[in-house]
Amino acid sequence: MQAGMEGGATRVNRPKRGFVERHLYVPPLRRQQLYYAIVFISPALALYLVFMLYPFLTTIYLSLTNWNGATANKDFVGLSNYARMFGDGAVLQAFWNNAVWVLVGTASPVIIGLFLAIILWSGARGSLFFRTVYFLPFVLPLVVVAIVWQWIYHPIFGPLNRFLDSIGLEQISRGWLGEPGTALYAVLISAIPGAVGFVVVVLFAALQSVDESQVEASMLDGASWFQRAWYIIIPQIAPVITMVTSITLIGGFAVFDNVFVMTGGGPGHASEVLATYTYSSAFQQNQAGYGSALAMLITVLSLVSAVVFVRLRERQRND
Amino acid sequence: MTEPRQGIASTASTGAPRRWLGSTGKYVVLLLFALLSLYPLLLIVSTSLKDPLDVTANPFTLFSSFNPINFYDAWTLGGFGGYFWNTVVITGITVAGVVALSSLAGYGLARFQFPGNNLIFFVFILGLMIPFFSVMIPLFYELRDLGLLGTKAAVILPAIAGASGFGVPLGVFLMRSFYMDLPEDLADAARVDGCNEFQAFWRVMLPLSAPGVAVLAVLVFFQTWNNFVLALVYLQGSDNQMLATGLYLFAGGRSGEYELLAAASLIMTVPVLIFFLIFQRFFIKGLTTGALKG
Numbered sequence: 247m248q249a250g251m252e253g254g255a256t257r258v259n260r261p262k263r264g265f266v267e268r269h270l271y272v273p274p275l276r277r278q279q280l281y282y283a284i285v286f287i288s289p290a291l292a293l294y295l296v297f298m299l300y301p302f303l304t305t306i307y308l309s310l311t312n313w314n315g316a317t318a319n320k321d322f323v324g325l326s327n328y329a330r331m332f333g334d335g336a337v338l339q340a341f342w343n344n345a346v347w348v349l350v351g352t353a354s355p356v357i358i359g360l361f362l363a364i365i366l367w368s369g370a371r372g373s374l375f376f377r378t379v380y381f382l383p384f385v386l387p388l389v390v391v392a393i394v395w396q397w398i399y400h401p402i403f404g405p406l407n408r409f410l411d412s413i414g415l416e417q418i419s420r421g422w423l424g425e426p427g428t429a430l431y432a433v434l435i436s437a438i439p440g441a442v443g444f445v446v447v448v449l450f451a452a453l454q455s456v457d458e459s460q461v462e463a464s465m466l467d468g469a470s471w472f473q474r475a476w477y478i479i480i481p482q483i484a485p486v487i488t489m490v491t492s493i494t495l496i497g498g499f500a501v502f503d504n505v506f507v508m509t510g511g512g513p514g515h516a517s518e519v520l521a522t523y524t525y526s527s528a529f530q531q532n533q534a535g536y537g538s539a540l541a542m543l544i545t546v547l548s549l550v551s552a553v554v555f556v557r558l559r560e561r562q563r564n565d
Numbered sequence: 566m567t568e569p570r571q572g573i574a575s576t577a578s579t580g581a582p583r584r585w586l587g588s589t590g591k592y593v594v595l596l597l598f599a600l601l602s603l604y605p606l607l608l609i610v611s612t613s614l615k616d617p618l619d620v621t622a623n624p625f626t627l628f629s630s631f632n633p634i635n636f637y638d639a640w641t642l643g644g645f646g647g648y649f650w651n652t653v654v655i656t657g658i659t660v661a662g663v664v665a666l667s668s669l670a671g672y673g674l675a676r677f678q679f680p681g682n683n684l685i686f687f688v689f690i691l692g693l694m695i696p697f698f699s700v701m702i703p704l705f706y707e708l709r710d711l712g713l714l715g716t717k718a719a720v721i722l723p724a725i726a727g728a729s730g731f732g733v734p735l736g737v738f739l740m741r742s743f744y745m746d747l748p749e750d751l752a753d754a755a756r757v758d759g760c761n762e763f764q765a766f767w768r769v770m771l772p773l774s775a776p777g778v779a780v781l782a783v784l785v786f787f788q789t790w791n792n793f794v795l796a797l798v799y800l801q802g803s804d805n806q807m808l809a810t811g812l813y814l815f816a817g818g819r820s821g822e823y824e825l826l827a828a829a830s831l832i833m834t835v836p837v838l839i840f841f842l843i844f845q846r847f848f849i850k851g852l853t854t855g856a857l858k859g
Contacts (some may be wrong), residue, residue, distance in 0.1 A: 303701055381849075525798075
């Protein structure tokens with residue numbers, strides 16, 4: 247993810263110190279440094295520990311209890327919350343929906359965004375205008391996006407159904423958000439323009455470093471548009487494509503706002519995702535313990551998928 | 566790699582290297598997607614200017630009547646004036662808090678060597694990987710026990726700590742790498758000239774890190790202004806609602822009044838758009854440096 251951590255290794259002027267020195271004896275000059283370090287770092291660290299790390303560790307603990315969030319008793323129940331998830335139809339549905347969201351909601355913006363970025367980069371008039379317009383949906387508040395798309399999908403007045411009716415496809419028009427078969431995909435589509443905007447802007451920036459002489463050479467050699475994109479351009483920005491893909495992917499497991507506002511996970515659990523189910527378990531069904539276990543599932547899934555994806559890419563690159 | 570030569574016949578005939586795609590085809594694709602990106606915004610602007618009768622008659626015809634009083638009604642009757650100020654206060658304090666705490670801590674980690682330096686940095690970085698949902702539940706009870714639930718602090722403190730994404734973890738990461746790139750001699754020179762460490766930081770290093778601060782501030786602004794879930798969980802039932810939750814509640818309550826809902830959506834969106842157009846450079850730089858460094 248946020249790479250550049252290895253920046254620490256490039257630091258100069260740092261004397262090598264032995265184990266004893268490092269841990270037991272702090273010389274006076276260092277002691278002063280330590281004093282300043284504490285003053286500079288502790289405000290941020292304190293806030294972070296109290297409102298982030300402590301609740302995170304508490305979630306791990308709560309996921310092993312049957313706490314209902316109201317009474318004082320928290321019985322330790324081991325892994326039974328986790329075991330219960332496998333038999334919970336809503337969790338399986340939510341997991342499946344998240345998988346769809348991660349696959350479709352990552353692949354389509356990356357492909358569309360890559361395509362648009364290459365077109366813009368290869369010299370289109372009004373490139374700045376298009377980039378700004380594409381980026382707008384990414385900047386818009388998700389709640390606003392969700393509310394507008396709710397109108398667009400409105401069964402009777404919605405522009406989408408009106409449009410379908412007007413071109414003679416009235417048998418397709420339906421209550422997009424109200425039917426189990428389409429609810430999830432309808433929400434997913436509303437999230438794609440924003441993701442595309444992000445991909446276009448980042449990839450367009452990356453394309454600035456592509457070696458143009460290679461592209462020109464391939465043009466003289468008569469490579470087609472797709473050959474040029476596939477063999478010359480994409481390999482040069484592949485690391486950034488990986489980055490953008492994994493950022494979008496990680497977000498996919500924690501998706502909440504769009505679904506919560508547009509369908510609330512319904513109808514039934516048709517568009518339920520893990521985050522909306524976590525929310526309703528904890529705060530509507532008073533199952534803080536079970537909700538915590540679901541939250542851990544989200545955390546583990548997003549971390550694991552990001553790591554697996556980056557590893558796969560690295561292996562592919564080394565081959 | 567296979568040979569990228571198969572297409573030679575097609576360009577040989579044109580003589581000059583062929584342009585990418587046909588020129589018309591290219592612009593059709595670009596415009597089509599631009600329309601798709603802009604349509605929701607157009608729909609809001611148009612609906613926010615309609616009079617209620619027109620909304621019931623043709624809810625989604627673009628720009629069919631002109632009734633700007635909707636903004637006044639949303640601001641007063643809808644209560645969005647209050648939500649607006651709550652959002653301004655919460656966002657302002659959060660941005661200031663993240664910037665101040667992260668520059669201090671980032672500088673502290675970059676300049677001072679002490680045992681555990683890397684460990685503390687790693688602990689901060691861990692925060693970049695923790696999704697909000699894995700702190701959401703205990704944080705609710707923690708804020709309740711502190712008596713903060715429903716107050717502005719219930720959003721501000723978790724937001725600064727990084728619960729909803731861009732907070733101190735991202736800030737420390739950005740600012741530390743920024744200060745590591747600045748020559749340390751500058752701070753040393755300031756010390757020789759009689760500054761103490763705080764003065765050296767405040768007068769020399771902090772001004773030099775202004776570009777990094779700007780990127781961080783802009784990212785945190787967008788994140789906090791648009792934030793929904795923190796306000797949803799920790800401001801439930803309070804009158805400190807932010808614009809996002811205000812909109813959500815309004816949409817659920819009076820689903821008929823599209824023109825007010827649209828006006829309210831615009832009240833929330835316009836500051837974001839203005840900010841975006843002014844600070845686009847920093848925003849995009851923040852997003853791309855994050856991604857390009859990989």
